[in-house]
Amino acid sequence: CKVSGRNSKLFYSPKMNSMYNELLLLEGEIRKALSNEDFKLYYQPKVSVETGEIIGVEALIRWFHKEKGFISPSKFIPLAEEAGLITQLGEWVVRQACMQHKKWVDTGYPPVSIAVNVSAIELQRNDFSEKVKAIIDEVEIDPSFLELEITENSVMQNTEDCIKTMNELRSIGISLSIDDFGTGYSSFGYLRKFPINNLKIDQSFVKNSLIESNSAEIIKAMIQLAHTFGLKVIAEGVENEFVLNFLKSQQCDYYQGYYHSKPIPPEDMEQMMVLKV
Ligand code: C2E
Numbered sequence: 001c002k003v004s005g006r007n008s009k010l011f012y013s014p015k016m017n018s019m020y021n022e023l024l025l026l027e028g029e030i031r032k033a034l035s036n037e038d039f040k041l042y043y044q045p046k047v048s049v050e051t052g053e054i055i056g057v058e059a060l061i062r063w064f065h066k067e068k069g070f071i072s073p074s075k076f077i078p079l080a081e082e083a084g085l086i087t088q089l090g091e092w093v094v095r096q097a098c099m100q101h102k103k104w105v106d107t108g109y110p111p112v113s114i115a116v117n118v119s120a121i122e123l124q125r126n127d128f129s130e131k132v133k134a135i136i137d138e139v140e141i142d143p144s145f146l147e148l149e150i151t152e153n154s155v156m157q158n159t160e161d162c163i164k165t166m167n168e169l170r171s172i173g174i175s176l177s178i179d180d181f182g183t184g185y186s187s188f189g190y191l192r193k194f195p196i197n198n199l200k201i202d203q204s205f206v207k208n209s210l211i212e213s214n215s216a217e218i219i220k221a222m223i224q225l226a227h228t229f230g231l232k233v234i235a236e237g238v239e240n241e242f243v244l245n246f247l248k249s250q251q252c253d254y255y256q257g258y259y260h261s262k263p264i265p266p267e268d269m270e271q272m273m274v275l276k277v
């Protein structure tokens, strides 16, 4: 049974029983959604601060449930992790994103990198890099266009093992980014140990950068340090031109955010690539 082990740690209470039921229910629903193709990937452009050019896209999973409507990934990803389904779901996301990239390249769109979010649990598996490699070979894409986004907290669990996996991924030719940087337990000191290409500044700093001098100073420091380590910096959650101008003044490399575009379905992304690339 997928959820065994959790039983033994719990003492019975009606609330826990209902949580347990919800988890079981959701496990079934996620399985069903995987086979029914109720999941879909949306894409949000990553844009050059300097030129406004689209340099990549981030894949963000969407679940349009037949009865419940839209369910946010912030809600179901943690539940999929709990239910032991994140590996299967994560593989679907990687394969889907690679297939989309392949389709775009074959159709003649200018090739942009495609970034996929990886959960801590996926990263902890010792066959993770092998699995990703198998998908790249199966779909036949150039691995240098695949980027994996890993949150800093997920690397802070079993750091040594994670670094090993990250090195394997890099040797395949995949790019790595630290996501949500600044919100977790890591520090600038750790940054040097991680074999990464890009740093993503968490949106909480970006949003406050014009109203809170602390956030602005933190962003400045992050960009400078990342650059001395040879990393590219991308700011998330840019919602207006004032923040973008601040980022420009700090030599931030790339940005993402509603100011440019919300995450959109692939059909809309295609139109944007024709217009903007
Ligand atoms: P994240 O990776 O940090 O993604 C950024 C989130 O911020 C996305 O929410 C995106 O839609 C939202 N966002 C982007 N620009 C703006 C902006 O300008 N303003 C505001 N307010 N929000 C903005 P979303 O799509 O709901 O995803 C939430 C989280 O769920 C993601 O955070 C990521 O941790 C997780 N997630 C999404 N898709 C996947 C996936 O395929 N696999 C895994 N493991 N996690 C995923």
Ligand code: CA
Residues within 6 Å of the ligand: 058, 117, 149, 179
């Ligand atoms: Ca992300």
Ligand code: CA
Residues within 6 Å of the ligand: 179, 180, 200, 202, 203, 236
């Ligand atoms: Ca993020």
Ligand code: CA
Residues within 6 Å of the ligand: 180
């Ligand atoms: Ca996040």
